[in-house]
Amino acid sequence: MVGTICHQLTDNATPEQMREAGLDARYVDHGLGIYPESAGGIPWSAMGIQSKGDPITDLYENMAAEQKARSTYEYLLDYIDDPDVADPIKFLREREVVHMQRFGEALNYVRDYYNRKRMFYGK
Numbered sequence: 001m002v003g004t005i006c007h008q009l010t011d012n013a014t015p016e017q018m019r020e021a022g023l024d025a026r027y028v029d030h031g032l033g034i035y036p037e038s039a040g041g042i043p044w045s046a047m048g049i050q051s052k053g054d055p056i057t058d059l060y061e062n063m064a065a066e067q068k069a070r071s072t073y074e075y076l077l078d079y080i081d082d083p084d085v086a087d088p089i090k091f092l093r094e095r096e097v098v099h100m101q102r103f104g105e106a107l108n109y110v111r112d113y114y115n116r117k118r119m120f121y122g123k
Contacts (some may be wrong), residue, residue, distance in 0.1 A: 001088055002036040027080070056114075059107040063100050070096035 010018070010032050013018035018027040028040070036044035050061045080086045 001092060003036070005085055005088060007032075007034050023067070055110045056107065059103050059110065063103045066096045066100040066103065071098070 010023070013021075013032060015024075015027060018024055026035075029035070037076055038044075042095050052061075070093055073096065076089055077086060077093070082088060
């Protein structure tokens with residue numbers, strides 16, 4: 001969704017308009033194409049994805065990722081005054097909150113499972 005918004009905002013922009021918007025270096029590297037990168041220009045990489053193989057650790061990691069995304073959307077909203085851009089960003093922000101809640105519920109379920117007393121029967 002964010003890529004679509006960026007595309008819509010820059011669709012048919014001239015090189016001069018890109019320069020005026022401070023996007024000249026980006027234009028030189030990618031034209032008007034959408035390229036996944038951070039606001040600081042760091043390209044997306046799978047290196048930021050964490051997995052330990054432990055459900056509790058991984059659920060905490062997922063919850064942290066949702067919170068970081070939520071705060072990024074909030075910071076974006078500080079710069080946006082166009083409702084056609086702000087409304088989808090608000091939707092994405094709320095989606096992160098819901099994801100955080102669902103991961104929290106899953107974490108409680110996994111903890112309950114691990115804390116159950118178990119009986120093991122031999123042959």
